[in-house]
Amino acid sequence: MASPKELSDFLKTVERRAFKQTAYAVRDDHAALDIVQDAMLKLAEKYGNNPVEELPMLFQRILQNTMRDYWRRQKVRNLWTTLLSSFGNNHEDNEDHDPLETIDVEDDSDEPSAQLERSQTVKIIESALEKLPARQREAFILRYWEEMDVAETAKIMGCSDGSVKTHCSRAVHALAVELKKQGLDNLGLSNLVLNNPSS
């Protein structure tokens, strides 16, 4: 059984990744935060009594399912929004936006040029990741980012090992093509990773 401290430590290690992964999938930071919060609460509520070792897989599974629920709700909402759009007002109100709230906490120990290069590369990768089909993105994130094996990924995604391999292969190929289009190859990325002091 996981103690509250163990759960807290585990969530601390995964929450940032979970947020970013969700944000790539739903493309909305507020929704991503809600989804991650939901997943955390569900994990504590339903699987708090499970051993700590099982938490990573359970959390990923809950997170993926919560994302799917979100997309389902969005689908229904979009349908109604489309139907009722002629009655609505689409002006966005940005008066409450505070740029200080969204400023990134960057590590300033690095050279500004290197930081810029890395942030541009990350943006290209993020964009390529967002372009991937949902299942391929899910497989890529679980296999390469969460470093889960094929069987674990298959369990979380609810498909066979073969399907995971196919999704991963396609995702990796599509990502490589997209990055190469932007002039990024493996060597360039590896150098960026090696030169990054936080990695």
Add this chain to the structure above:
Amino acid sequence: MNIDDNTIKDKATNLSADEALAKSAARLLNDNAQHLSAVTLKKLDTARNQAVSQLAARQSAGVNQSGSVLQWFGHGSYFDQHKLVTISMLMGVVLITFFVAQQFNKALSPVVSYEENSDAFLLASELPPEAFADKGFDTWVVSKRD
């Protein structure tokens, strides 16, 4: 044959190169995920604390539930909240006890009569055993009683 081998080799090389690229990309994304805005970090912190306190509350509630029998009694206990059910249960227990006691009493009488016909009773009696086997003796006892 050589062409096929080379094709397979090239494919494998491409695949491993693509995989290396994917791993590097994942590492960069992971590094980038560590630099979130202060507001996002605060919200994640709040969400985590909520989840942890929920687990703590559930676990402490679980301990209380398995704590002691005394929790069934007293103000706000199960019996206090379900008075009708409790009264019905108590009345049921009383009725069942009464019924069982009656059945036990009925069952007790044949045992007594059986004891009267047992060997121990015959041997311990003042009369000899032959007296009980004699039909004329029974008639004599009845006439004597009248």
